[in-house]
């Protein structure tokens with residue numbers, strides 16, 4: 001059963017991203033390296049009024065929030081008669097195919113898109129604030145002429161990439177910001193837009209269980225449900241369509257987990273061989289972090305995934321009082337206090353030792369905030 005009577009979901013996996021989900025609390029705003037520009041919602045509203053040709057973009061390895069925000073904003077602008085294209089570097093993950101039965105989400109192809117992109121009046125960047133989060137598409141966009149608007153809830157990292165910012169780190173999801181912005185304009189949200197915006201909120205709040213699950217985001221979710229979308233159907237579409245190979249991979253990875261003697265740090269490792277032998281995708285492992293986080297006394301989960309090129313993607317999540325951003329920075333990575341990552345050299349076993357050692361002999365960054 002699929003929300004809103006949309007096309008059935010073929011399953012495929014979530015994407016592994018280093019920075020999502022974003023469950024840092026408001027109190028951590030002081031950790032942002034640079035103060036974000038004040039949200040310029042009125043100026044953004046004027047840019048929307050005055051322009052006709054829009055391009056919506058979200059980050060590489062697009063997640064439920066970025067895609068849902070695109071769907072919501074696409075619906076809004078389309079309803080106003082605008083010419084709207086949605087182009088991301090990466091294709092729509094099959095897991096989120098139900099958001100786009102009509103093929104409106106395109107993946108960037110220079111030959112197919114460059115002329116169209118050059119002709120856009122406004123580019124809206126969703127759920128990211130750094131050009132490198134856009135991959136090759138970022139290289140293309142950063143040299144263009146159009147007005148660049150950034151709508152995001154990540155800590156601002158500087159760089160002045162956009163002309164207009166709607167950055168609000170107190171929002172649980174970019175889709176929440178898009179929803180509140182559309183309401184502010186006095187426009188309606190239809191069922192299809194609501195589907196996208198609800199998926200944004202659902203995925204970035206960890207199904208309303210992360211610390212960002214505020215009254216404000218629950219209100220937005222409640223209002224979206226008033227359009228008639230069904231939460232259980234959406235939950236099933238997002239989280240109930242994995243294949244058995246994911247479960248096989250989970251069994252292997254959990255069986256091989258590393259846990260420090262004090263039980264505070266759990267390190268999970270996914271090798272290419274694990275993927276080949278189970279038939280799962282690297283992205284299938286993303287949710288394993290949440291499973292490991294459920295262990296009593298566990299403070300940090302690190303998920304190490306061997307990439308095709310032999311390098312190791314490290315994704316770390318803190319359960320509360322350990323600053324994984326600092327740990328990630330020691331690996332020349334970065335991220336949030338509670339969710340951070342890096343890419344390090346292989347082989348996998350060496351990387352596991354290295355990451356484990358980061359947290360031994362005193363937890364890096366603990367008690368920082």
Ligand SMILES: [Mn+2]
Nearest residue numbers: 065127174204
């Ligand atoms: Mn987000």
